[in-house]
């Protein structure tokens with residue numbers, strides 16, 4: 001992840017048959033936005049993704065089948081923590097391990113760079129995502145009341161403590 005601001009984005013060491021993974025380029029925003037619109041009830045605009053490239057602490061990983069982006073992960077590096085802001089997989093590619101493989105790789109990255117935890121928010125109605133995170137060792141840390149503007153539902157704050165051997 002040393003070449004964030006170059007055009008030579010690193011391939012990521014994530015293994016899912018038929019897919020490759022790499023750091024995103026600004027030119028990926030249109031395709032990322034297609035996945036976002038397919039997956040999220042209140043999707044970020046393409047402009048929001050574009051702006052992430054101006055945020056020094058922000059990182060975006062993409063999952064591709066051939067040249068088509070079908071999943072992505074956005075996270076920020078905040079001091080000793082990795083905070084996941086967004087993760088989505090197009091419904092054409094779900095339940096094939098894309099999200100879990102990216103989060104597992106994020107845990108590896110956290111360990112490699114000596115971070116202490118990974119945190120994120122999930123809608124209380126999003127049982128599928130909660131199952132995904134529970135399976136990856138995330139635990140409930142807190143609840144944020146009426147966090148989501150569209151439905152006013154609560155966010156559940158989840159965290160995964162990074163231990164050297166986890």
Ligand SMILES: CC(C)(COP(=O)(O)OP(=O)(O)OC[C@H]1O[C@@H](n2cnc3c(N)ncnc32)[C@H](O)[C@@H]1OP(=O)(O)O)[C@@H](O)C(=O)NCCC(=O)NCCS
Pocket residue numbers: 039040087088089090093094095096097098099100101120121122123126127128129131132133135
């Ligand atoms: C949640 C999401 C990212 C999961 O992506 P994915 O690539 O399909 O997830 P994986 O294939 O890695 O799933 C791994 C495991 O998580 C659990 N899981 C994932 N999606 C699930 C669902 N819809 N229902 C129940 N369990 C689910 C299962 O245990 C699954 O293992 P299995 O397929 O062997 O049963 C995807 O459904 C999505 O984009 N949803 C809309 C956006 C969203 O909710 N983002 C997360 C916001 S915090």
